[in-house]
Amino acid sequence: MAARTPRPAGTPEDLGRTPGLRERKKQQTRYALVQAAHVLFLSQGFARTTVDEIASAVDVSQRTFFRYFANKDEVALAVMADAEDYFIECLRHRPAEETPLQALRASIVKAWRDLGNAKASGPGSISSALELMRMIEDAPTLLAAHLRRVTEQERIVVRVLAEREGLDPREDLRPTVLAAVFGSVLRAAHLSWTADREPEGPEGMIALIERHFDQLGPALTGHWRA
Amino acid sequence: MAARTPRPAGTPEDLGRTPGLRERKKQQTRYALVQAAHVLFLSQGFARTTVDEIASAVDVSQRTFFRYFANKDEVALAVMADAEDYFIECLRHRPAEETPLQALRASIVKAWRDLGNAKASGPGSISSALELMRMIEDAPTLLAAHLRRVTEQERIVVRVLAEREGLDPREDLRPTVLAAVFGSVLRAAHLSWTADREPEGPEGMIALIERHFDQLGPALTGHWRA
DNA sequence: TTGCCGAATGTCAGCGGCTGACATAATCTG
DNA sequence: CAGATTATGTCAGCCGCTGACATTCGGCAA
Known part of the structure; x- marks a missing residue:
C-alpha cells in the first residue's frame, strides 16, 4: 500500500502537494516496470520472462526491481x-x-x-x-x-x-x-x-x-x- | 495423486496384489521424506529448512527429493x-x-x-x-x-x-x-x-x-x- | 552557489530452489 | 542369467532473491 500510494515525506498536512522530483521519478520507474512486465508476460508468458529482462527493459538493475516489488x-x-x-x-x-x-x-x-x-x-x-x-x-x-x-x-x-x-x-x-x-x-x-x-x-x-x-x-x- | 496412491504397473486387475520390492521402497522413501520434512519444519521453521537438509536426513540426493515432490x-x-x-x-x-x-x-x-x-x-x-x-x-x-x-x-x-x-x-x-x-x-x-x-x-x-x-x-x- | 544529508540505485557475491542431461545401480521380466 | 526398465546419483547451470557496500542523485539550508 505504502508503495502504491506513497505520500510526500513530511506531516500529514501536505497531502495535495505536488511531490518532489525524487518521488515522481519513483512513481515513473514503478509504472514503467509494471508496463514492461505486462508486455513481456503477455507476449512470452509469465514463467518464461525473467526479472532481468523486465529490469533491463526499463534500464534498471535487477536489484532495483526487487526494491519496488517483493517478488516477480x-x-x-x-x-x-x-x-x-x-x-x-x-x-x-x-x-x-x-x-x-x-x-x-x-x-x-x-x-x-x-x-x-x-x-x-x-x-x-x-x-x-x-x-x-x-x-x-x-x-x-x-x-x-x-x-x-x-x-x-x-x-x-x-x-x-x-x-x-x-x-x-x-x-x-x-x-x-x-x-x-x-x-x-x-x-x-x-x-x-x-x-x-x-x-x-x-x-x-x-x-x-x-x-x-x-x-x-x-x-x-x-x-x-x- | 498418482504419486500418492500408485498402482503396481500392469492391468487394472491386479489391484490388491502386493506391490513388488521396488514399489515398496518408493513408498518407504516417500514416507521417510515426509516425516523428516515435518520434523525439521516444526523444529526450525519452514523457510529455514533447506531441501538439502531434508534429503540428507533420509540419505537421498536433493535431485531424488525433487523426483518425489515437485517443490518444497x-x-x-x-x-x-x-x-x-x-x-x-x-x-x-x-x-x-x-x-x-x-x-x-x-x-x-x-x-x-x-x-x-x-x-x-x-x-x-x-x-x-x-x-x-x-x-x-x-x-x-x-x-x-x-x-x-x-x-x-x-x-x-x-x-x-x-x-x-x-x-x-x-x-x-x-x-x-x-x-x-x-x-x-x-x-x-x-x-x-x-x-x-x-x-x-x-x-x-x-x-x-x-x-x-x-x-x-x-x-x-x-x-x-x- | 555551495555543501551536506539522506534516499535511491548500482555492483557484487552468494544462497537456495529447481531442472536437464547423462551415467550408474538397482529391480523386474522372461 | 541377460536384457529391458526404472530409480538414483552426479554435475552443471539458470533463476529468484538477499545482504553488504559503494556511488550517485535529489532535497535543503547556510
Whole structure:
C-alpha cells in the first residue's frame, strides 16, 4: 500500500502537494516496470520472462526491481491490487440502509463499471486486467500468490463490514462468514470467466458476477433435483 | 495423486496384489521424506529448512527429493492432501436424501472425526496436521500453495455434487457456487482456529466448523444491527 | 552557489530452489 | 542369467532473491 500510494515525506498536512522530483521519478520507474512486465508476460508468458529482462527493459538493475516489488508475482498482480483497493473504497461509501450482502454486491458491480468506464484501453486498464486473469489461472505460482492476496483483501472486508454494522468480528462470526462467501462467489465468477470466454469486456464480467450471486440462495437451500 | 496412491504397473486387475520390492521402497522413501520434512519444519521453521537438509536426513540426493515432490511446498502439504482425499470419499457415500449442503457438512465432520480417531499421534496424524495448519498460515509461499490446492479440491467437489444431483455444472451454477461457499466457510473456520487457539484436538476444530456453518444463514440475510 | 544529508540505485557475491542431461545401480521380466 | 526398465546419483547451470557496500542523485539550508 505504502508503495502504491506513497505520500510526500513530511506531516500529514501536505497531502495535495505536488511531490518532489525524487518521488515522481519513483512513481515513473514503478509504472514503467509494471508496463514492461505486462508486455513481456503477455507476449512470452509469465514463467518464461525473467526479472532481468523486465529490469533491463526499463534500464534498471535487477536489484532495483526487487526494491519496488517483493517478488516477480507482485509486479504481475499490481494492476489488480489497485482495482481491489477501489472496491474497498466503494464498499466504505455504501448507504447504511443496504443489507451487508446488498452492499457487497453493489460495490463490486460499481467498481467494475467505474473502472471499465475510466480508461478503455492501454496498460493498467480493465481489458489488460482481464487478460491478466487468464494468465494468472495457468501460472501456478501466480495463481497461488493471487489467492493469497484475495484472502488478505477478505480480512479488510471483514473489518469494514464489522465497523459498518457496529459489531466485534471476534464475537460475531457473520462478518467473517459473509466476507468469505462473498470472496468465494467472486472467485467462482472469475474462474467461469476464464473458462468460457463468452462475455466481452467488463460488462460481460459484471453479468457473470450477477448470475453467480443469483444462485447463492438456490445453491444453499433444499434439494436440486427436479 | 498418482504419486500418492500408485498402482503396481500392469492391468487394472491386479489391484490388491502386493506391490513388488521396488514399489515398496518408493513408498518407504516417500514416507521417510515426509516425516523428516515435518520434523525439521516444526523444529526450525519452514523457510529455514533447506531441501538439502531434508534429503540428507533420509540419505537421498536433493535431485531424488525433487523426483518425489515437485517443490518444497508439496512435501509440507502431503499430509493434508491425504485428509482431503478422505473427505471426498466421505462425500461420495452420503445418502441421496440429504440436501447438498447437508451432505457437505456431514462429510467434513465425519472426515475430521474419523481421522481423529484413527491415529491419535505420531507423524501424519491429525494433531500434526493441526500443527501444520499454523505453520501454513505464516509461511507465505506455503499458504499460497495451500490455497491453490484447496481450489483444486473445490473443482472435484463440483464434479461430485453435479453427479450426485444429476446435472451439468456448465449449465447449472449451483454446484459451483455451493462448492465455493463451502470452501470459504471451511477456510474461515481454519483461520479462526489458527488465531484463537482455544479448542483442542479435532473435536475443537469440528465445533468451530459447525459454529461457522450455523452463521451461514444469518450472515446472508437482512440487517445485522439490533 | 555551495555543501551536506539522506534516499535511491548500482555492483557484487552468494544462497537456495529447481531442472536437464547423462551415467550408474538397482529391480523386474522372461 | 541377460536384457529391458526404472530409480538414483552426479554435475552443471539458470533463476529468484538477499545482504553488504559503494556511488550517485535529489532535497535543503547556510
